[in-house]
Amino acid sequence: MERKSKRMMLVLLLLLFMFATTFQECFSDSSQPPIKRRSTQSTAARRFGSTAVFPLTGNVYPLGYYSVSLKIGNPPKIYELDIDTGSDLTWVQCDAPCKGCTKPRASLYNPSNNVILCKDPLCSAVHLPANVQCETPNDQCDYEVEYADHGSSLGVLVTDHFPLRLTNGSLLGPRLAFGCGYDQSNPGPNPPPPTAGVLGLGNGKASIMSQLNGLGLTRNVLGHCLSGRGGGFLFLGDDLVPSSGMVWTPMSHNSLEKHYSSGPAELLHGGKATGVKGLQVIFDSGSSYTYFNFQAYKTTLDMLKKDLKGEPLKDTRDDRTLPICWKGPKPVKTISDVKDYFKPLQLSFSKAKNVQLELSPEAYLIVTKQGNVCLGILNGTEVGLGDYNIIGDISLQDKMVIYNNEKQQIGWVSTNCNRLPNVDRDYNDGIWQPYKADFGILEEHYSTASKINKPTGRRSEL
Structure with a gap:
């Protein structure tokens, strides 16, 4: 018993050390330049740590979409997002006066003095290939994204913590940019998915994948496995890429x-x-x-x-x-x-x-x-x-x-997409340790919500 207690205490100390290190390195502003790469192998390993794996829900019919539950904020709050490799901007329904709100009040995102300014490089990335139009550099960064089905989202760009658990055991909470959308449109014949927003997985600079890679947290690789029975999994990073058969x-x-x-x-x-x-x-x-x-x-x-x-x-x-x-x-x-x-x-x-x-x-x-x-x-x-x-x-x-x-x-x-990969069993020399999709690690609280101003004109299409 005494040996077991000491071992548990040692594990707790190691986890606290890892958390302190990642907290210091990853809770920086999303506009901070990427960490410079050094030639040593250990530094390269630190720069691209591991992979984030997420279970999916949904199906092709009758739902018509696959979604992922992500935690955003501090303290974290769960948002169900439609996964979309066809666009790069992630957005969540904003707690602001809105049209076409996608979710009840309890599932809206509450901004807290975290609006991205027009002068931020990420604002320009969101508007590519068009040029961002600002009256002053300190204006809030407005966005408008229009989809192939003629649906759209209009809102403001914000930044917040995304609690993540990586396959190597790291617990991270990087600040990432995403849209706080208050005007959503869906002119198509079918109603929009009852999700809180969209997880943009495209290869633009504003995508969550590109931002994680820019912070040195994951490789710029993503994958998904959609089950014909419903569900499946999504991963950001390269740990789950098969070595053969692809x-x-x-x-x-x-x-x-x-x-x-x-x-x-x-x-x-x-x-x-x-x-x-x-x-x-x-x-x-x-x-x-x-x-x-x-x-x-x-x-x-x-x-x-x-x-x-x-x-x-x-x-x-x-x-x-x-x-x-x-x-x-x-x-x-x-x-x-x-x-x-x-x-x-x-x-x-x-x-x-x-x-x-x-x-x-x-x-x-x-x-x-x-x-x-x-x-x-x-x-x-x-x-x-x-x-x-x-x-x-x-x-x-x-x-x-x-x-x-x-x-x-x-x-x-x-392949079989019906089960979430057990990363330790499947990728770490057969050692059995079930992978838990538990992404909430932060307990700090933000201040009250800041005011969001609606733009006076419509932005150019993406």
């Missing part, structure tokens, strides 16, 4: 610098060429479904209808869940009931040899509550996406998808 394709460098884009890709149907080539592809976890441009969409639909000739599945307009649905002689329960009627699709990336993204029937079909099967690939040209093609959640399920911003690569591998 296939990689280069990221594209174009005007979509805040998205993860790859291409050009050729569309195959059942492994055979369709004649559709040169597709620019965006990987977007903020989109429930996959969108093809008009040519790719029409070709896909024609091929699927050809396969269904003489089969028991028939077109139905009684089900309005998605534009194209089929009805069987009896209600469909799972995709397995009908997958023999559909061939897999493939996207073959020409910049990477023999690299294909396989879209099995499970990756482009859903079974509705009415017992029908619907096509989860939509016409992107109809909704204003132009010639771009979005790979949404339906096609990302049951794959570990990794965005390596350091090597400028996107990779994936089919």
Whole structure:
């Protein structure tokens, strides 16, 4: 007993030392320049410590989104955020006079004299590629972000603590910038997710991932694993990147610098060429479904209808869940009931040899509550996406998808996304110590909320 007590006391002392060190290094202002890298290996290890892993909730249908619960503030408060690799700005519904508020009062973010000023470099990063417009450098930094579905968020940029537990055991609370949004718009036919905001995971400088990397806390790598059964996990850092089995394709460098884009890709149907080539592809976890441009969409639909000739599945307009649905002689329960009627699709990336993204029937079909099967690939040209093609959640399920911003690569591998990885067991020589997703470590209190001023004019689109 005495030996056990001494061992526990030693562990507590070590934890207190680690906490004091990380508190001093990480609770700095988000605009502080990154720590300069030294040549010694120990310094490099300190600079990029480890990985943050988060469990996910949600599904493609019927919810239509995957979300993560993050703690923000001091003391920390939980916010459920829609994960979005298609945008870089994180925002939370602000406790201010608002339009289109997304959550009840209890789930609003309360600012506390922590507004970012217009002269801050992060303010310029949020407005890229446009130039930030300020009357004076000490104005608050207003933002407006508009999404592909024409939804939008308008608010002010703030900074606050994000309590994190890393896989190496470190407890951190870095100050990160995000949006305090007070005017949200959702003109689409479907209601917005009942979340408190959006976790922007794009590759812009204002993203949470870029900020953590700039502070020297994680590698500029992120990944997600969306389960077809619902849930999954998200990670920031490179500890969970498999050493083998992944296939990689280069990221594209174009005007979509805040998205993860790859291409050009050729569309195959059942492994055979369709004649559709040169597709620019965006990987977007903020989109429930996959969108093809008009040519790719029409070709896909024609091929699927050809396969269904003489089969028991028939077109139905009684089900309005998605534009194209089929009805069987009896209600469909799972995709397995009908997958023999559909061939897999493939996207073959020409910049990477023999690299294909396989879209099995499970990756482009859903079974509705009415017992029908619907096509989860939509016409992107109809909704204003132009010639771009979005790979949404339906096609990302049951794959570990990794965005390596350091090597400028996107990779994936089919895997089991139904359990949160046990980091100690899976990555630390088989030592069993269950990983706990407990991110709250701070107990300090802020002062009362500061006043947020609404901007007089609309900012430029992002």
